[in-house]
Amino acid sequence: MLALQKVRPGVGVELRTVETLDLVPAGEVLVRVHSAGICGTDLHIAEWTAGYESMQSAMPVTLGHEFSGTITAVGDGLEPALIGRRITARPSTTCGTCAACLAGDEDNCSNRKGLGISRNGAFSQFVCVPYSNCHALPDNLDMGIAALTEPMTVCAEAVATADVRPGQKILVIGPGFIGQGIAVLARAKGADVVVMGRDDEPRLAALRAIGFEYLVDTKHVTIDETLSKLSPFDAIIEAAGVPALVSATLPYLKKRGIFTVVGIHPQPAEIDLVKLVRMHQQIRGSYRAPAEDWDAVIAFLAANQVMMSKLISHRLPLADALTGFRVAHQRVATKVVLQIGGGA
Known part of the structure; x- marks a missing residue:
């Protein structure tokens, strides 16, 4: 499958052909990506500004952390009935084993990994995420607008x-x-x-x-x-x-x-x-929102789709991702959403 990746330290990102994941880890789901937004973090990574040195150990890594999609496969411990569910997902994944996680304080996990930074993200046809990070999307919510959930x-x-x-x-x-x-x-x-x-x-x-x-x-x-x-x-x-x-x-x-x-x-x-x-x-x-706030934001997007659609200036295929990066960098775009998969 095609993926937009950060391959090495320094300026630039690359469109590459990568293997689709064969085995979904326990507790995780494989998501067919429908839409994924380009954000300031992606631009900083592409330009290799200071502060992202820690992601070198994950390279080559697929970028993208604002997305919507449909579950197509599940790992051990999850019900097959989840397949077909429309979701978005929190991009910050926790380890479940550090002292904070074991104490139920996952917000202070000391081993967080960011989707599209230290683990493969959503600028590809498929992405794998913990099901515990997923949030269901209403059937009437446009998937391009749903990709705005994380930044919102x-x-x-x-x-x-x-x-x-x-x-x-x-x-x-x-x-x-x-x-x-x-x-x-x-x-x-x-x-x-x-x-x-x-x-x-x-x-x-x-x-x-x-x-x-x-x-x-x-x-x-x-x-x-x-x-x-x-x-x-x-x-x-x-x-x-x-x-x-x-x-x-x-x-x-x-x-x-x-x-x-x-x-x-x-x-x-x-x-x-x-x-x-x-x-x-x-x-x-102010930085990351708590998990309990996500569903309220999804409801806001669903109730204000006409208004929010006007803030998406570019909807491009993944093959044109570099064009999307360019217009975002030039501040010509308000929001660039990559349309990667089919479906509603």
Whole structure:
């Protein structure tokens, strides 16, 4: 089967022909992939930015961790009746044997492996995942939209971490898909949302198309002249991964406000801690959502398919994956979904 893989350290990914898995491990399921999304992590791996050195031991490894598909085979210990079930899956797999796992605290597993990073992922016709990581999909949910579940759980966790509430004014920094999803979910909470980017017209246009009004492109205006008119913000959620934007936007956070960092930063950010203390502000980090939140996100996607479909700018076959990487890197795309298998 065809697979998009990271073969060696350094820049680049490759489309390769690989063997289909013959034996499904106990407790796992083989999934025929229908759709899989390209995300920022995949771009970082392709560009070989710092922070992914640990995946060298898994190479060659198939990328991709945002996906939907159908179970086609099961390992020992699982019922054959699961075959045919439409699912998506949490990409972070736990070991089940470390002290945290044995204590029932799997969120703090010390031996996690990431799908598409340290074990083969979903940019191929089939992927193998633990059944305990799977979440059932409703029959009416488009499989391309279902592939958005994982990044939308990241967005939901960010909104929860920022403690977004009805009537608040929220600034979202970065209009990539994570920023877009955060904006969508914060608005669904009843907040007024401002989204800021730089030279990001295609992605801001996607938000405009689904009803967002307060969209700022700092290619045309300065941060100060724009945010001074719109602030103070009850919460700021940073999803751009640009360290300088932390200190640049903190002055527009209200007293006792919450600044939540979601972006992955290439270097440390400098902040004025004296001002932070005197304003009684908080800085929080947000990353992976707990398993119990996934079904609520799936329900949200199923209920808002028309809106969410407008955030998918490109649907491409796996053979055109490198084109998808290119448009995502150039920020022309809002979201690229690779359509790999058939079915609804």
